[in-house]
Amino acid sequence: MGIATLWRLGGRGIVAARRLPLGLRPASTSASATSCRAVLLPRFGGPEVLEVRSDVAVPDLKPREVLVRARAVSINPLDLRMRCGYGRCIFEPLLPIILGRDISGEVAAVGASVSSLDVGQEVFGALHPTAVRGTYADYAILSEDELTVKPASITHVEASAIPFAALTAWRALKSTARITDGQRVLVIGGGGAVGLAAIQIAVAAGCSVSTTCGSQSIDRVLSVGAEQAIDYTAEDIENAIKGQFDVVLDTIGAPETEKTGINLLRKGGHYMTLQGEAASLADRYGLPIGLPAATAILLKKQLQYRYSHGIDYWWTYMRADAEGLHEIRRLSTAGMLKIPVDKVFPIAEVQKAHEVKQKRRVPGKVVLEVA
Ligand SMILES: NC(=O)c1ccc[n+]([C@@H]2O[C@H](COP(=O)([O-])OP(=O)(O)OC[C@H]3O[C@@H](n4cnc5c(N)ncnc54)[C@H](OP(=O)(O)O)[C@@H]3O)[C@@H](O)[C@H]2O)c1
Known part of the structure; x- marks a missing residue:
């Protein structure tokens, strides 16, 4: 993905919502989906630079994009490295950015060309390493190829550790x-x-x-x-x-x-x-x-x-791969692919969570729960 195609923060809201289960309103009409809570990285540094803000704009969906209401997002070493300045040749001119690659949550709205997912479905997936608007937010945007249906047998916390x-x-x-x-x-x-x-x-x-x-x-x-x-x-x-x-x-x-x-x-x-x-x-x-x-x-x-x-x-580098994600879902559903989660924090405690992960105070995955 080139720099010119990277998303910038800002935008005017959600443009498409398709078939809705009973009782759900389309995200496009919800005031909470035009802006949302997110963890911003305004400058590079230690965990203390991370800012939880409640008024971060949610951009318009492009045709193949999906708006996901986050329930859990896991912390990857890449998030810590980006916070410290890794990838600064791409990210520095775009600050503030939102960190986070992994997500598990529910589809809140879909772009006009999305055919495999519907509003209300539980999904999990991961963004490409260079994505600027990450997943540490109430609402994240991923392309259809970066998401698949979450196995019903695992929780959002467990699912967010995998993709x-x-x-x-x-x-x-x-x-x-x-x-x-x-x-x-x-x-x-x-x-x-x-x-x-x-x-x-x-x-x-x-x-x-x-x-x-x-x-x-x-x-x-x-x-x-x-x-x-x-x-x-x-x-x-x-x-x-x-x-x-x-x-x-x-x-x-x-x-x-x-x-x-x-x-x-x-x-x-x-x-x-x-x-x-x-x-x-x-x-x-x-x-x-x-x-x-x-x-x-x-x-x-x-x-x-x-x-x-x-x-x-x-x-070798992580890359979105719809076929791979489908197989990962199949293995997870069959109980053949699990990644243990060792510590869960509410997203508001993201600074503490980064510190724990960085100092290796817990052996494995640290996950942020998005209430
Ligand atoms: N190229 C890419 O696209 C890509 C994608 C994902 C991850 N990565 C990189 O791959 C690495 C692993 O990622 P991850 O998500 O698996 O991280 P992780 O879950 O945090 O696991 C890192 C593991 O590495 C071992 N370790 C840490 N420091 C070590 C050291 N100094 N010497 C030997 N072993 C050490 C530890 O295992 P023990 O507890 O058994 O000691 C630790 O559990 C990270 O450096 C990450 O940045 C690259």
Whole structure:
């Protein structure tokens, strides 16, 4: 998504509301949907810069967009990094912005071309990493492709923890590495949300999964289907793991995990890191220099590892994927894809929630409930 297409705050209200269940008024006629409560990021900094405001404008819906009444939004590491200035080459000129990618809630209104969702349905989904108007708000706007129907068996809090992390894992394992039944997959950093989603997606695809994680995460990764869990704080990973892998997903992306992951791949295997350098180089040097520099670094690494180890090397990024989201919904409905939520805060306590997540005072997902 280019900068010119990013949404700006402001606008005049909602333009379309379709079939309504009994008792619901179209959001277009509701005064609360032309402006709403939202968490604004007016400048980069610590959790204290986040402002809960009650008068933030809700923009008009474009034809393929959906207005979602938020019930729960989860906090991703990207939210914390954006708050600190990550992506500033895109976001700084657009401040104040609204943080947040994940959402679970109800459809309040739909754009004129939306065909798969109706007002009143419970949905969950995630915004693209560069979206400016995020989900930390009473009303969020997502495209139809970024949403799907929420499984009835899980709560909004549980649902909000899933889409961004699972779509990231999906993109790496299914869209990039194209994992198949019987392959061996190594997830480096399996204890986090993306790691847990990756383990479950790989297991559901028929792969056998090994993973590295902290000691407190071992029961968690084994309970979702990993066959082997190595405590990276206590064991040497290369010694502890036997054999070679078809696919390595590295959620940590440090130089030592990259080295380990690549050494453990078979020839022709895929190494994928979530810590690509495109955004950080663009922040440092500006988009016109930073992006070509990132492309050059990636190409150099791809050639280097192809030559030295015979493997495919990738930087992988979350991307909206309607088919992936549909499959994620199917797995969640079947109880085969869960991401535990460790702490819930009301959205008004967003500063505290960011602090808890940043200082890693809770092991896993932190969710904001939107009353
Ligand atoms: N490229 C993309 O599009 C994309 C998308 C989503 C996420 N990400 C990135 O991927 C990473 C994981 O995201 P997430 O949502 O899974 O985060 P998360 O739920 O907060 O999990 C992070 C996990 O990483 C492990 N960890 C943290 N610091 C570590 C360290 N210094 N050394 C080793 N392990 C460490 C911890 O596992 P243990 O508790 O087991 O130690 C922690 O639970 C983040 O850096 C995030 O920014 C990138």
